[in-house]
Amino acid sequence: MALKASELKVGDTYSECLVEDLKRTQIVQYAGASGDYNPLHTDEVFTTEVAKYPSVFAHGMLSMGMTGRMVTNYVGDGRLKKFGVRFTSQVWPGDTLNATATVEEVSEEDGETIVNLKVETTNQDGTTVVSGYALARVDA
Amino acid sequence: MAANKFPVEASHIMMFARSVADDNQIYYDEEYAKTTEPGTIIAPPTFVQASAQFDPDYSLRPKIGAPWFGSGGEPTGIKRESSGGGGGGGGGGGLHAEQHYEYHRHPKPGDILTGETKPGKTWEKEGRRSGKLVFSESITEYRDQHGELVVTARGVGVRTERPVDQ
Numbered sequence: 001m002a003l004k005a006s007e008l009k010v011g012d013t014y015s016e017c018l019v020e021d022l023k024r025t026q027i028v029q030y031a032g033a034s035g036d037y038n039p040l041h042t043d044e045v046f047t048t049e050v051a052k053y054p055s056v057f058a059h060g061m062l063s064m065g066m067t068g069r070m071v072t073n074y075v076g077d078g079r080l081k082k083f084g085v086r087f088t089s090q091v092w093p094g095d096t097l098n099a100t101a102t103v104e105e106v107s108e109e110d111g112e113t114i115v116n117l118k119v120e121t122t123n124q125d126g127t128t129v130v131s132g133y134a135l136a137r138v139d140a
Numbered sequence: 141m142a143a144n145k146f147p148v149e150a151s152h153i154m155m156f157a158r159s160v161a162d163d164n165q166i167y168y169d170e171e172y173a174k175t176t177e178p179g180t181i182i183a184p185p186t187f188v189q190a191s192a193q194f195d196p197d198y199s200l201r202p203k204i205g206a207p208w209f210g211s212g213g214e215p216t217g218i219k220r221e222s223s224g225g226g227g228g229g230g231g232g233g234g235l236h237a238e239q240h241y242e243y244h245r246h247p248k249p250g251d252i253l254t255g256e257t258k259p260g261k262t263w264e265k266e267g268r269r270s271g272k273l274v275f276s277e278s279i280t281e282y283r284d285q286h287g288e289l290v291v292t293a294r295g296v297g298v299r300t301e302r303p304v305d306q
């Protein structure tokens with residue numbers, strides 16, 4: 001299900017809901033799989049009483065990982081060349097996230113056709129939590 | 141993050157994909173994966189972050205017999221002169237500001253990767269919601285058992301003067 005350059009237009013978008021009502025348990029699941037056991041993500045007592053945040057919050061990499069799912073669902077398996085993001089706001093339990101890829105450019109690089117996507121993930125208040133780009137190989 | 145030996149295993153890929161709520165069959169079903177363009181199970185885009193599991197000195201994993209800063213009977217297992225709440229969110233080791241990946245190819249089960257991390261630039265900025273911000277960059281090259289570059293990762297961490305205002 002690869003994308004075709006001839007069917008892509010600058011400004012085309014693809015969106016997915018990444019998660020509705022993010023659960024603390026999913027954050028625990030990510031801690032276990034990734035190996036990042038920072039208590040800020042899973043230990044409510046430490047996070048509220050010592051670190052002074054209102055609650056635990058998601059690993060940035062959990063938001064990036066879920067955003068990556070939207071990107072690979074759009075561009076197809078094994079097509080990604082580059083993927084980068086900035087974490088612009090924290091993601092909290094209870095958040096609902098939506099991610100959008102927007103076609104910025106289709107170009108030829110080293111004999112391959114590459115789509116350049118702007119990638120943005122927002123929460124239920126419309127605040128951007130992840131902002132970045134993805135480059136993927138598409139069919140000519 | 142440095143990993144001397146990061147074996148890429150199918151069950152780890154499956155668990156990692158579950159944790160990012162990615163139900164793409166290519167991450168767990170070998171028969172299905174054969175029918176796809178890569179022709180094999182591959183790792184999801186951010187999987188190399190799990191090299192932390194294979195970094196013997198990774199500071200954000202509790203170690204047997206060593207003090208741990210998360211809560212037990214007390215809110216933190218490490219006593220400090222003054223916790224103050226700052227210094228990267230009260231000792232949380234800083235926050236992740238950016239992450240970038242370049243894929244030379246996608247890791248697959250059977251790969252044995254090594255990750256070698258080099259420090260990059262550092263810079264400072266005055267933050268509106270958290271006081272002075274100190275950014276530091278690190279670049280990790282993941283190579284396979286043949287020495288071929290698989291993924292280049294560039295991470296940027298930030299330490300804040302105080303917890304980020306909400």
